[in-house]
Amino acid sequence: MPRKVDSQFVWMDGKVVAAEDAKISFFSHIIHYGTAVFEGIRCYDGKLGPAVFRLKEHLQRLRRSAKGYFMEYPWTDEQLTAAISDLIKRHKFKECYIRPVVLTGEGFMGVRPRECEINTCIAVWSWGAYLGPEALEKGIRAKITQQRKFMPTALDPTIKASGHYLNSVLATKEAAAGGYQEGILLNAHGRVAEGAGENIFIIKKGTLITNSSEESLLPGITRDSVLQIAEHLKIPTRIQQIPVEDLMSADEAFMTGTAAEVTPISEVNDMQVGEGRRGPLTERLQKSYLSAVRGNLEGFEHWLTKI
Ligand SMILES: Cc1ncc(COP(=O)(O)O)c(C=O)c1O
Known part of the structure; x- marks a missing residue:
């Protein structure tokens, strides 16, 4: 092959x-x-x-x-x-x-x-847009999978280990089988943990919300970058648990990851999230992130190592 x-x-x-x-x-x-x-x-x-x-x-x-x-x-x-x-x-x-x-x-x-x-x-x-070329603009259709995220009492989710990804492999398979672009895993308590290879953010009434590693997730470097950029843009941020209802009723939602960058979530389980497309705050954060990664966001140039 x-x-x-x-x-x-x-x-x-x-x-x-x-x-x-x-x-x-x-x-x-x-x-x-x-x-x-x-x-x-x-x-x-x-x-x-x-x-x-x-x-x-x-x-x-x-x-x-x-x-x-x-x-x-x-x-x-x-x-x-x-x-x-x-x-x-x-x-x-x-x-x-x-x-x-x-x-x-x-x-x-x-x-x-x-x-x-x-x-x-x-x-x-070479690797282009991880979730497809249109995902960054149009957003993706995600599925909350039956597959739950492993509990931190079993494996430490803050460690990026190959074996841990069997959990994500099953979630991506389940999502793809239903025609979705990515799977979202809930934790053992039934709250949002993370995507199969991404962290989750929601926006409610102008506040940017994401969950903490206690909720069974890999605290992403993209997640940290987006939080820092939001502070720079004076967008209020809050770290809190994300019950499924909060994701479904969010004004905007997106995923972050090195591969996925900042990808809007347009639908979860066939239900539209917000307006069902990239929301205005998501767009601002996404554009700022994509500027930062190329050294075009003032004050964040120290994030880059020149080759
Ligand atoms: C399970 C999981 N969560 C979150 C992330 C996001 O991490 P980062 O932003 O550091 O790429 C990734 C990607 O590495 C991941 O595989």
Whole structure:
């Protein structure tokens, strides 16, 4: 099966190899038990030329995720930054998606990862609008899935681990089977947790509302960026639980994520949200976010690492 991404090289434990040679052993712990942590990062072509958005925060989260599963790796953030920069240049990409993965490799077989290697790999590829080219403007139709988000007492949702995504895989499958573009998972209490790969925001009477990580979600770097931009724009913000009724009766709603950026939600479970299209505050925040990622929002240039 041909690969659907245009990666030509992969950085593996300090070496750059051709994409077709980027292989791991069948006996790697990750294959059997899902033990990897990863990041999703974007490089945008903006005011400074190609630059990576909030790289420092993504690398901090990667390290914290790895620590959460006892997978410490020998690379400093400076070394990983250099590796990412080198990979982007080799591909001659101006804009791309960046996927660092820290995985548990070969060692003893068995659930407890005893004396297993820890491998660090990075790939880059071209990736446009994650939820489709029209989604940013028109919004998406989302489904609240039967699949619930795992409880923080089972797994720590603030860790971005590969195994955690089986939960999201089932939710996206369920949503797609019903003809929806994305799934929204409720937490164990029946309140909104997050999208399969995005955080959720609603707007009510001019206030921007999102939930906290206690509600079973990965606190996104895009979520944090949008909250900071909202403060800059003097849009009132509130962190609070989101019962389903609040999502359904919101004036506006949108999803945030590195891949999805700021994507309006036009419908949930076939019911129109607000006016059923990108609302005015969503549009303002989205435009400001898309300016910030390209270095065009004054005061936020420090979020970029030039390649
Ligand atoms: C489950 C989940 N929640 C939230 C997010 C948003 O995180 P970020 O904005 O850091 O990309 C992602 C994407 O990484 C995700 O997979």
